[in-house]
Structures are given as C-alpha cells and as structure tokens.
Amino acid sequence: MYTEKVMDHFTNPRNVGEIENANGVGEVGNAKCGDIMRIYLDVEGDVIKDVKFKTFGCGAAVATSSMVTEMVKGKTLDEALEISNAAVAEALGGLPPAKMHCSNLAADALHAAIKDYHEKQEKKE
Amino acid sequence: MYTEKVMDHFTNPRNVGEIENANGVGEVGNAKCGDIMRIYLDVEGDVIKDVKFKTFGCGAAVATSSMVTEMVKGKTLDEALEISNAAVAEALGGLPPAKMHCSNLAADALHAAIKDYHEKQEKKE
Amino acid sequence: MRRVYLDHSATTPVDPEVAALMMTYYTEKYGNPSSVHSFGREAKQALEEARRQVAELIGAEPSEVTFTSGGTEADNLAILGTAEALSKKGKHIITTAVEHHAVLETCEYLEKNGFDLTIVPVDEEGIVSVESVKKAIRPDTILITMMHANNEVGAIQPVAEIGKLAKEHGIVFHVDAVQSLGKIPIDVKTMAIDLLTISSHKIYGPKGVGALYIRKGVRVAPRIYGGGQEKKRRSGTENTPGIIGFGKACELAGQRMAEDAQRLSKLRDKLMNGIIEKIDYVKINGPLGDKRLPNNVNVSIQFVEGESLLLSLDMLGIAASSGSACTSGSLDPSHVLLAMGLVHEIAHGSLRFTLGHQNTEEDIDYVLEQLPKIVDRLRMMSPLYDQAVHAKQAQ
C-alpha cells in the first residue's frame, strides 16, 4: 500500500511537536473527515528557521506532514510556497490513489502557516 | 447414481437376445428419444416359458429390460400383466429420478409383447 | 516477531484438516460432479455430503442448501432473486441501517430500479427493535432482509422475533448470518427464517464459497444462468473442493462452537476491560455480554485516527481492523458506527479486534501491553489531544 519512505516518515516522523511562540501557524482539514494537520513556523527574516507539526490522521497524513517539514526547513518563504501537495507525495515515492485527495494536505497546511505569518506581520506593522 | 443391482443387470444382463418364432413381440420407445426396448415371448398355454430382450438405451434402460425378463419367466400372463414400471424400478433398488420417466419402460414393452401374443392368438382362432 | 491475528471477522485461516481434505479433491478426486463416470460420481457424493454438513449446522434439510461463491453472492441471490420472483406481489423491502454492503448496496440497486426501501434505524448499541420493523411493514412489503449479528460491533439482533413477525405478515424473511455462523446457534426453523446467507471463509473454511438456505417452497429467481447446477438455482461448475471444505468447516464449527464461545468471550472481556483500564478517553461500541458476539471487541479511541492505529499495531505484528474511512479510501467512516449515533471524529478512531480459535491469553496480554504505547505516541502527535487535555485542565 504505502512506500517504504511513507512508512519511514510515519514510524519516525520528523519535527513532531509545537513551537512555543511560533510566528506562523496553519491548520487544514477537520476531524469529521478524519484528517487535521497543524504546522508551526519559526520564521526569521525571510527564512524558515524551524518548523514543527501535529497531525490527526492516517498514515499518509502523518507522513506528508513529516515530509513537508523536512522539505521546508531552511528554505525561504517564497521557496516554501512553491511546494505543492503533489511534490510532497512525490518526495515520498508516491501515495495510493485513494490517499492523493483526502490525506495529502500537508503543503496546504504549510501555505496556511505562511499566510498566517504574513498576516501577523502586517498586524504588527 | 445407479444402485449396485442396476449396475449388475447392466453389466451382466439376463436373457439378452431374440427368440426365433416368438409368439409375442413387443417394442416401445424410439431411437429419437434414445431408448428402444424389444421383448420376445415364448408362451405355452398361459405361461411365459421363455423371454428375451434387445435394448438400445442407457444403463437404466438395459437394466430394467434385464430385470423384467427375470421377473416374468415362468409367470402366467395375468401375473405378468400386473408388473408395473414402478415395480421393476423397485426390484432394482430404485432408479435416479431423471430416469424414472424416460428410461423405465420395460414393463410397457412386456405388456406390448403380451398384447401382441393375444392378437396373434385371436388371428389364429 | 510475534504475529497476532485479531481480524477473524474479515477472514480466517483455513483449518489444516479442512485444507488437507480439499487437497485430495484438487489433485486426485477432481471429477466434475455432473459427469457420469466414477471421477464425477465420487465428486458428486462428496458434494452431497458437504450439503448435509452445512444443513446440519443451521437446522435445515440438505435440499434447502444452495451453494454460491460466497456470502456476497448469497445476499444478492436472496434479495434480487426474491425481488424478481415477487415483484408482481409488491415492491417494498425493509432492511436496517447496519447491514453489510452486500445487503445495503443490493437494496439500493433495487431502490434505483423501482422498488421502495425502508431502512430501519438501530439504537446506540447497534440493535434493531422489533417495534420499528413492525412499523415499517406495509401491505406491499415482500422482503425483510437483515443480519443476525453485526460484523463491526458484534451486536446480535432479535431475529427470531422478527421472523415471527414476518411470518405473520406473509413476508419473506432473509437473514445474513455470515458473522454469527459457528459462533452462536442458528436454527432456521425455530427462528422462522426463509432465506439464510452463510459464508465459508469466516469459519475456517476456504474463501470463494458460501451458501443460501432457501426454505422449501420459497421462490427465488436465479441470478446466474447456465448448466442448471444446484437445481437450476445457481449455474456453473460446482467448486467441489471449496464446497467440501466448507462442509468440513461446518462440521468442525458445530463441534467447537460451545467451547470456543465460552473461551473467546472471556478473552473478549479481558481485552475490553484491559483497554478501558489502561487508556483514557475510550468508548466501547456495541452491546455487552450475551447480546454481543463472543469474539468481537470494538472500541473508539479518541483523538487518534484508525488507520494510524492499525499501521502501528501492524508494525508490532498485531492485525486488527477499523471503522475509519481512511482504511477504505472513502470519506465517511463506518456507516454502522454513525448509525449508532457516534460522531464522525470518534468513529474515525475506532478499532475492531475479532478473536479466533487460535488466539490465546498471551495474545491479549501482548495487545494490552502494546496498544497503550501506540495510543500515547499518536496522541502526542495529535492536535486534538492537546486541546482536550487543556480544556480539561481549564475546568
């Protein structure tokens, strides 16, 4: 069903947890449909210094969350915005067709977190 | 499918053959439906002295033919007329349901032979 | 690694005795039972012996047993065959909200094709009330189709009472007994059942075999046409090795049922109680005690999702199943759990353990040792758990 890479990220997820005083937080999904992903960002300047996640969901949901955090750490916000759900799935060696739609939302959560960061910055200004 | 008795009569049929100058011959069935039974009688006075048969047909057809000849040898014509197809089947320990109708005609052939005997006698008189 | 199979309601291993018997019919006694020769006759004889064994387990006559390719086909034959045979009499069918897809989808197909369907609800334990079935009956009702015991939560339905009701109203009564066969007693006569679906691979027989009991005199139109096997009710060369295996499995089930039920219900309760004790925020789904199949445990574990639980258990060698939508690739979780009133988020976190003949006390201990750790780990990852804990602390 899942690739080895998915299973690796599910079993040993990278960057699980919260960032206290995160300056960007994004959440997508809802418990009703079985997936919630929340991503915390620590942005300095234009660069993602640290990133963590918490996810309620299936194997694919956990693995994509973990993968996206690995992909963006150290990247600029603009680079991060270019990461799509499909790219995350690809980085994992692919996902089962049924999972491509319902559980492959990690990039969306990332983008939501970046959006949240920008909004917070605007408010500060 | 068939009882041991049926198989015995099929394998070692009694009284196969013709009687030259038989004074009663009966035939039932036709090749189209897959069964023909012909019974030859040698009647002396009122008694069936000898009986033989020839049959084209399935296992049940051969076995019932053989059985009926055994049942009537030495019997009076009146006794022979009392033998039914069902009685022949019973004497064989039963027949498969599908065969009860289509191949269980030996008593009919016997009765036809007795009828033939009577007709021939009438003609003589 | 230890491998603990706790998914017997999905399928069971074939009993070694059954498998050995089948082998003979695959490689030596391989005749087609329709053949006249001795290869055919020996197959035919074994086929009829299997029919007798199956009939005996459900209190039927052998001639009332029609073999099919499984429970799903038998359900289809019962429902669509009755609909075709009786459509002139009426076009209303009654079923329940917790049926297997083999019944629900088939009823819904009929609904799309001019039949009326009433889906009777269940209570929070997953049990149908006789009263609600009674209320659903109309003058044009031709069929009540429902299960004996539920595959997800093990709820045992009051089929004998509903059978009586159906009989009084002259309505054909079909029971899907795929999950109850061999686990609790079934008697088609005293339960007033007209049609009964059973399946081999849930009782240590082979996959791809099942049967429909058709009470003498009840008309069911065939669904598969051809050589006229099974008294024209189901054409196709008979799967003799499979059927013979099913027959043997029924015989063994009859012998083992009482002892297995007693032993497994103890293990079941140990597992349920152990989970409640060791993990907080859990909910047992389905009834307790005698109203529940002796081998079924179903529990919702809040704040975590079913597939994650399954994968984590699987990595430790434990095979279970879940009512999560994510395990089936659909969007909604188990229609059974929803029909029992569970909210989506709780239904998503449900786990089913179904015990079998080979399970031991040690298997249960192993699960009770591993499951809490898994739940802890997943809850650590879950954004919902924080919220709940914070909310509680705030109280």
Add this chain to the structure above:
Amino acid sequence: MRRVYLDHSATTPVDPEVAALMMTYYTEKYGNPSSVHSFGREAKQALEEARRQVAELIGAEPSEVTFTSGGTEADNLAILGTAEALSKKGKHIITTAVEHHAVLETCEYLEKNGFDLTIVPVDEEGIVSVESVKKAIRPDTILITMMHANNEVGAIQPVAEIGKLAKEHGIVFHVDAVQSLGKIPIDVKTMAIDLLTISSHKIYGPKGVGALYIRKGVRVAPRIYGGGQEKKRRSGTENTPGIIGFGKACELAGQRMAEDAQRLSKLRDKLMNGIIEKIDYVKINGPLGDKRLPNNVNVSIQFVEGESLLLSLDMLGIAASSGSACTSGSLDPSHVLLAMGLVHEIAHGSLRFTLGHQNTEEDIDYVLEQLPKIVDRLRMMSPLYDQAVHAKQAQ
C-alpha cells in the same frame, strides 16, 4: 485397475505446483486483501500478481481483468452486464446455435425480458460463418456473444474476423474462450475482442474461479453488489487462494501450450483414426486438423446409446463424456450435434474424449483396445443393429 481420464473439457486436475501454492494461501497467508495489515497486504500483492499472469496469457492489461467465480458467472456478467449498460442503445443480441448453456440460457433469459435474439446457425462441422453473423447485424444490435472453440466438438470459430466485423459496426464483442484458453493462442487485441470469458478449472487450476476480460472503456454493469471489490465490477471477498492458483495455472499454460498442442493433436488423431479403423458405422463429429482443438475427439457410434458406452468405459477405468440426452437427464441430445445436422438417433450415440497434459500414447492404446469390445457387446443387445445389418445384407 488402470484409470484413464479423458474428460479434460469437463474439468482438469489441479497441477501439483498450483495446489501447493494455494495451500500456502489457505493456511498461512490467509489475509483478506482489503485489510490494511500485513496479512492483507501480502494477499493483495499475490492477487495482483495473479492478475498480471492471467492478463499476460490473453494479451491484456492487468487492469482489464475482473475475477469471477468461474466461466459461467463471467459469461453472465458479460451478457447481462452489457445488456443493462447498453439497453438504451439497443436491444438486439446475436449469438450462435452451438454456445455453452452459460451463454445460451443467459441470452434466452434476456429474450424473455424484452430483448431480441438472433441465433446464428453453424455448418455441418459446427463452424459459424462470418457471412451469417454479418447478415444478422441490425442497427440496434448491441452485442455479439459467441465461443472461441466449442466444448463438444472442438470446432474453432473465426473470432478474429467476427471481431473485425463487430468493431466496424460498433458492437460489443464477447468471446467465451473457456475451452480454447491454454490450448490455442488468444490475443484480445489482434482479435478485436471487447469481453473475454475464461475459467480456471479447465486449465489445471482450481474450480470456482474464472475471469472476464473487459477492454478498457467498455461498460459492463455489475451483477453482484457489495463491498465494491474488483473495482466495483464484482463484489465479494476475493477468493485469493483460488485466484492465485488460476494465475499460476495461466503461467504454466503459457509455457506448455505449444508443446502440449503438438503432442496432444497427434494423440487425438491417433485415437480418431484408430476408432474409424476398428469400428464400423462411426462418424467423426466436428472439423479436422487445425480447425479443431488439439485435445478433442468426438465420434458418433451408431446403434448404441451414449450413456451405456460411458458406463461400460467407466467400468474399465476410462472416463469420457457423451452428447446423449440420457447423460443429462433431458430428453434431447446435445444441441450442438443437432445444430450440426445430426439426427437424434446418431447424436444419442456420441462419445467425447478430451485429452490432457498427463495422457500418454498407452492411454490411447488402451481405449482402442477396449472400445471396440464394448461397442460389440452393446450392439449385440441393440435391436437397431440387427435391422441395419439385415438391411445391408438384403442389398
């Protein structure tokens, strides 16, 4: 006693290699392929490997293969599934006079339910002409359903030509290849076949398994509703051990086909020629040479009846079959022989020998030694033989 099995078109023994593989999936790798855990995954993987093996033997893509419980169910799915999917487009179906009951009875069921049926005749060898199919085509024809090779007389039909015709007219083309699979090459692409029925138990695989090839893009409504297995085309827990056995049998068949065909056609011809030589008043039914399946012998032996022949052969350990009505409990003999123009009395006396992988030259010698004695004995009993001999002497 020597046992010589010559009824391989009725069914075959399961190859020992196939049976051994199946055993593993009955008792060890018994998971339900829909399950998430490792038991389920290993079953799923083997299932998909089997799909690949089956597809390869017929030149299809794995995704175009839908597993069923056998040839009969696949025929039903093809015909009734097409009828349901396309009934708005038209209601005319074409078939032939020599089809298996699984096709004929199914077509006749549709005829009783508002469809038009044209049954195309065959010539005296049992072969359908492309011309007669062409003539039968109407603007509302939705389906041509016919066999690749005949189960009784081994006649091979011009399916590629008819496939071309069907394609030109935009008509779905269904081919029943139950008897040809593994005996002569099949390529669904070059033969322009849309739907192809195959069955496992005719090619040394297990009974109770078959498949329908459904060309990508061709619509077939399901006949069994439920859990949505087989991409919703055929619900029901997959018979994984059976399917895996079928896959392996296909692989073996592909490897052995050329050699077996060559060897068996020699044995076939030896048997046919031997019978003609040793017994008078006989008639070979069906075509000769390449237009005939390599393993089929069908002969009418005048003045004797088929079942008597079969029983007598059986007592000597020889298993064959016949087109006699008496072997089936019906009144009319084989519809295939009648369609070829045989009169009833000759059709009643027909015998079919179908050779298989394990048959040897010695088996054929044994039949050629015993059969003439049996015929002599039965003819001695037959009132028809006298007449014929007398009539001849009188000439």
